[in-house]
Amino acid sequence: MNSYLMIWLLLIVPVAAACLAVLQKSARVALRIALVGVGIELCLGLAIAKRVFSSGAATAGAEWLRLDALGAYNLVVMLVVYFLSSVYALFYFGREIDAGKLVANRARMFAGLWCGALGAMTLVFVSNNLGIMWVGIEATTLLTAPLISVHVTRESLEAMWKYILICSVGVAFAFMGTLLVAAGARSMGIESEHILFWTELCRNASVLDPAFVKAGFVFLLVGYGTKAGLAPMHNWLPDAHSQAPTPVSAIFSGFMLNAALYCVMRYVPVVESVPGLKGWSSSLLILLGIVSILVAAVFILSQHDLKRLLAYHSVEHMGIITLGLGLGGLGTFAALFHTLNHSLCKTVAFFTAGRLGQACGTHNMSRLSGSMRLSIVWGGGLFCSILVLIGIAPFAIFMSEFQILKAAADNQAIVVAALFLVGCGIVFVGALGHAMPLAWGDPGDARLALPARRAEAAIVFLPLAALLVLGLWMPASFKHALAAAADVIKQAGAVPADSMFSIAR
Amino acid sequence: MFSRPEQKGENGTNERLDFAVLSRRTSRETMSVELILTVVVLTNLRLLGASRLGACIRTVGLQGLLLGLLPLATGGRLTTLHVVVLAVGSMVLKGFVFPRLLFWALREAHVTREVEPFIGYTGSLLIGGFMLGGAVWLGDRLVIGGTTDLSWVVAVAMFSILTGLFLIVARKRAIHQVLGFLVMENGIYIFGIGAIPGIPLLVELGLLLDIFVAVFVMGIAVYHINREFDHMETDKLDVLRG
Numbered sequence: 046m047n048s049y050l051m052i053w054l055l056l057i058v059p060v061a062a063a064c065l066a067v068l069q070k071s072a073r074v075a076l077r078i079a080l081v082g083v084g085i086e087l088c089l090g091l092a093i094a095k096r097v098f099s100s101g102a103a104t105a106g107a108e109w110l111r112l113d114a115l116g117a118y119n120l121v122v123m124l125v126v127y128f129l130s131s132v133y134a135l136f137y138f139g140r141e142i143d144a145g146k147l148v149a150n151r152a153r154m155f156a157g158l159w160c161g162a163l164g165a166m167t168l169v170f171v172s173n174n175l176g177i178m179w180v181g182i183e184a185t186t187l188l189t190a191p192l193i194s195v196h197v198t199r200e201s202l203e204a205m206w207k208y209i210l211i212c213s214v215g216v217a218f219a220f221m222g223t224l225l226v227a228a229g230a231r232s233m234g235i236e237s238e239h240i241l242f243w244t245e246l247c248r249n250a251s252v253l254d255p256a257f258v259k260a261g262f263v264f265l266l267v268g269y270g271t272k273a274g275l276a277p278m279h280n281w282l283p284d285a286h287s288q289a290p291t292p293v294s295a296i297f298s299g300f301m302l303n304a305a306l307y308c309v310m311r312y313v314p315v316v317e318s319v320p321g322l323k324g325w326s327s328s329l330l331i332l333l334g335i336v337s338i339l340v341a342a343v344f345i346l347s348q349h350d351l352k353r354l355l356a357y358h359s360v361e362h363m364g365i366i367t368l369g370l371g372l373g374g375l376g377t378f379a380a381l382f383h384t385l386n387h388s389l390c391k392t393v394a395f396f397t398a399g400r401l402g403q404a405c406g407t408h409n410m411s412r413l414s415g416s417m418r419l420s421i422v423w424g425g426g427l428f429c430s431i432l433v434l435i436g437i438a439p440f441a442i443f444m445s446e447f448q449i450l451k452a453a454a455d456n457q458a459i460v461v462a463a464l465f466l467v468g469c470g471i472v473f474v475g476a477l478g479h480a481m482p483l484a485w486g487d488p489g490d491a492r493l494a495l496p497a498r499r500a501e502a503a504i505v506f507l508p509l510a511a512l513l514v515l516g517l518w519m520p521a522s523f524k525h526a527l528a529a530a531a532d533v534i535k536q537a538g539a540v541p542a543d544s545m546f547s548i549a550r
Numbered sequence: 551m552f553s554r555p556e557q558k559g560e561n562g563t564n565e566r567l568d569f570a571v572l573s574r575r576t577s578r579e580t581m582s583v584e585l586i587l588t589v590v591v592l593t594n595l596r597l598l599g600a601s602r603l604g605a606c607i608r609t610v611g612l613q614g615l616l617l618g619l620l621p622l623a624t625g626g627r628l629t630t631l632h633v634v635v636l637a638v639g640s641m642v643l644k645g646f647v648f649p650r651l652l653f654w655a656l657r658e659a660h661v662t663r664e665v666e667p668f669i670g671y672t673g674s675l676l677i678g679g680f681m682l683g684g685a686v687w688l689g690d691r692l693v694i695g696g697t698t699d700l701s702w703v704v705a706v707a708m709f710s711i712l713t714g715l716f717l718i719v720a721r722k723r724a725i726h727q728v729l730g731f732l733v734m735e736n737g738i739y740i741f742g743i744g745a746i747p748g749i750p751l752l753v754e755l756g757l758l759l760d761i762f763v764a765v766f767v768m769g770i771a772v773y774h775i776n777r778e779f780d781h782m783e784t785d786k787l788d789v790l791r792g
Contacts (some may be wrong), residue, residue, distance in 0.1 A: 148613070176753030183760040190767050202775050203787040209771060210727060213720065213764050217734055220757065221711070224742050241753065282788040 048103035050290065050406070051093045051413025052171055055120075058086050059164030072152030076376075080131040081154040090124040093117065096380060098526045104173070108242065111173035114529035118381060120170045124147045126299040126388050129504050133396050134292035136161070136501055137362055137403065146196070155195050155290075161252060162188040162296070166304050170207040176306060179223055182272060185301060193289040198505050204288035211281040212272050219268025219308070222261040225543070226312070232321045244310055250318035250454050258319050265277050265312055266333065272305035275333050275367060276340035280358045283344075286356035287408065291399025294352060298359045299392040303384050306366060313370065314534050330371030331461055337364025338468035351398045351408045354479060356415045358434055361472055364386040369449040370534070376452030378531040382491055383445035386515070390433045390442060390506040396505055397427035402494050410479055414486030420495035425542035426505040428484040432511055435473045568737055582623040583730065586616050589705045590740070591662055591682065594713040595611060599671050599734065603725055607652045610729050614644020617736055636754055638662040640739075648732065651769045652725060659776040661726070668785075669720040685709035703744030710737025722785050724772045735761050 047330035062082025066523065094117040097103055102113035112120070138155070141147040145279040165188055168181035173325075190209040194201040223241065230240050273280040282302075285296045306342040309330075316326040321413070341361035348354040362383070369380030400423045401416050402408040416424030433440045515523075579635030593613040600606050621633045669677070682705075689705030714734025718727045742754070775787075 174753065174788050177756060180753065180756035180760060183764075187763045187767055189758065198776065199778050200789055202771065202778055203790055206724065206775060206784065206787060209764070209767060209791075210718070210731070213731060213768075214715070214734065217731070217738060221738050221741070224738065224745070228745055257732060288790070492658075 048093060048096055049105045050111075051089060051096075051477045052103060052105040052112060054092065055086065055089055055167050055171060056110075056164060057168060058082060058089065059160045062086075062308060063160035063164065066156035066160060067153055067157075069153060070149070072147065072149040073139065073306065073462070075156035076135050076154045080135055083127050083131045083162050086163065086167070087124040087128045087279050090117075090120050094121045094526075096135055096527060097530055098522075105171075105348070107448075108169065108239075108244065109174055109177065110171045111244065112171050113533055114308075114526065115310065115381075115531075115533035116170040118439035118530035119303065119384070120167065121301045122385050122388050123166060123170070123349055126392050127296065129392055129508065130295045130299065131159070132500060133399075137290070137292055139400065140403065145148065150310060155192060158188050158192050160299075162192070163389070166402050169304050169307065173243050175223055175226070175246070175311065178243075179220055182219070182269070182305060182308060183216050185211070185304065186272065187217060187294065189297070189301065193285055195290050195293070198288075201288040204284040207281045208285040211278075215268050215271025215278060217268070218264050222264030222266075222268055223265060225251075225257050225261030226264075226315075229261060231256035242316075246315045247318070250315050251320055253315075253319045255319050255321050257433045258316055259322065259325070260314060262316050262329075266309060266329060268522055269308045270333060271306045273302045273309070273363050273367075274337075274360050275312065275363055276337040276360055279337070279340070282360060283353045283356040283413045286359065287350055287352040291352075291395055291402070294355075294399065295392045295395040296396060298355065299388045299425070302359060302363050303366075306363060306370075309367075310370060310534055327371045327373055330367050331458070332371075333469070334364045334366075334368030334371055335461060337361065337367065337465050338465065338472075342471035345472055346390075349410055349483075351402065351410050351413060351483070352395070353408075354410070354476070355398060356437060358394075358472070358476070359387075359391060361468070362391070362434075365449060365465075368461070369445075369452065372449065372452040372456055372458070373462075375455060376539055377534050378451055379445045379452060381527055381530050383442070383524075386441040386445050387434075387513060388432055389512055390440075393426060393505055393508050394430035394434060396501075397423045400495070400497075400501075410483055414482045415484075415488030417484045418488055420497060422502045422505055423495055424484060424499035426509070428480055429509055431476055431480040431483075433509065435476045436469060439516045440512070441512045444516050462534055485502065539546065541546065573645070583620070584702065586620055586623060587702060589616055589741070590706055590736075591709060594710055594733065595675065595678055597684075597717065597729070598674040598713060601671055601692065603656055604653070606726065606729055607649050607656070610732050611645050611649035613733070613736055614648065615641055617739055617743075618642075618645060618738070636758075639755070639758055644732070644736075647762070649764050651765060652728065653774075655769045655772045656725060658773050667721050674720060679712065681712040681716065682709050685712060700745055702741060707741035707744065710734065710740060713737075724768075724775055724784050727784060728772070729766045731768070732765065734759070750791060759792045 059082060062078055062085075066075040066078040066082070069078065072211060093103060093112060097112055097114060097117040102111055104111045134155075138147055138152060142152065162185055165181050165184035168184070169178050172178045172181060186209065190205055193208060195207040197308070217388045217525065226246070227240050230246060230249070230253055233245065233252055235245055235249070239245050267278065273283075274282040284296055289297060305427050312325055313330075317324075338361050341364060344357045344431055345354060345361070348357065366380045366387070367381050368374040369383060398408065401413055401419065404419070404423075405413055418424070431440055436443045450462055450465060453459075453465060590613055593609050593616075596609050597606055597761035600609065620638050667674070684731050686701075686705045688708050689701040689703070692701075692704050711734050714730045714732070714737060717730030717733060721727060721730070739757075779787075
């Protein structure tokens, strides 16, 4: 199969799966179709990513669609998270259907929107036109908003309203930014149809109008930053994450935030190569990253709700990725590595938290204490994933955070490094303080043991094992793929990918 | 966005293909564009001062209709299929579909009047005056394509965006916030139409579709909020915090 066809298939499969799932009578069949659709998409994504990493970017549709190393890397991370969440959703909603808590048409709606959102996110990664990329991001907002209130309750409606309003306004800002960049690109002297093509903007960055690009990037950062949950635009995030059904929270935290951040990544090389703007966007990114880390750290200390705690962890980790991106060089590489680590780990954390919450009927941490006694898979998995999230060595999150710290030291950004360490330190202490009683506390009343299927144990412990392996040893092909993705964000050239690994050991 | 004129612009570049170049040629086009933009400013001011939700929805509908005419007015005799598709699409959506949807939500919610907004109507109008002044100042400063011909377009676009944002933060009713979102999108649309001729049709249609779905989903949300809470005042959505 040629790559031209594969890119189109990547877009068609989710839409087809969504249509099929909506048409089913039975809720379970709809959920299975969603799983199969995501599975096919995962195979396709892996196949095309392999091709992109070995022989360069693939294009389709007269260059309107283009998948390069950066897009392919993000696509694969997304599909892995999506697949894990789909498996989890099958079990999670299966139990709710058995208990009569989920009626068939809500389940169908979930399956349809679930696949639709996958299609929209895929569109973000394969579009070469920055306008179409924006359309994809806005479409994910709209398709995922009803997913928050699969169960219509007051809290879920409130969360959905905040989500759709704040994110829509934020993403509208991003469109304004896109328009401003386009206004600054009028001096490129190319056909107007191609004015928003990322490849053209990169090629002609030196003739862009700096004033417009500058104004545009501020709008873009605020707009996409809102969707990515960067502080101080993060207000919608804890509500949406805590109220959505767990598979949806996992996707929100595990990948939707990264998709928005990916859009910022697309603009960074363009802005950095505009004359007179070298280093300007980096300092903004560093500022926003540090603010996010510190704000999240403060809120993590005072959380009572388990899913809100995890949501604030997302704010922190998005801040870390943004910080790495701003530092450039090794930082860019580490930021991309961190994307994978955070997505895998956060997905598992939500899986376990969601199952415990479903069984106990609450996400209040004081009432979930002693979860290890309830179930070694869910309670133990939750404890492990929180440990990994806060950066315990030798897991992969520790490695990527360490590399970002090293990137800060390389740039002689001592204040940044210190603030980063302070933020991570507060998070470490705060989250550990929550996690200990959660695992070993007194359960209070005797509760039934919580069985877990073998497949469920697999989706909890396999990602954690993968993170352990990645922390200790990085396969050469994976390192190559990461370096290729980081090279797309051009700043990466400064430090060769090999040297820092030897130092980090 | 507009069809490109065959002949080159006055200073030899064919990059500035916006209606500023065209409008210098035919005063009738300039007049119709300026008329539309001026009415848009008036609708914004009316939105800031009106308390009845029905009147607000109608005003936003009128604004949508006017904006649909904008590409036709600027295109003049160079009207192409692209411009017509865009104009008709946005007029039908913003002028008829959205108001109907919002009136439906309004009927379900049994409310007609905004209850004591955070900022009163006189105060809102006063702030609107300041925003207009600021927008005009910004329009004069933002030089696009080497000319200041577009300053009025940029000013109206900025004023609409500011009005929309103001409505979102200063009003309590959920429907008012949807209207604010629409006005803000209208402002961005004016900026896109007026200042950047190069946005391809596909992107614009995507934008239009997204706004459509956004208003649709928001309408449904308003309906559900009303059913669950027996009101649609967003300041009372305060269970989730911290």
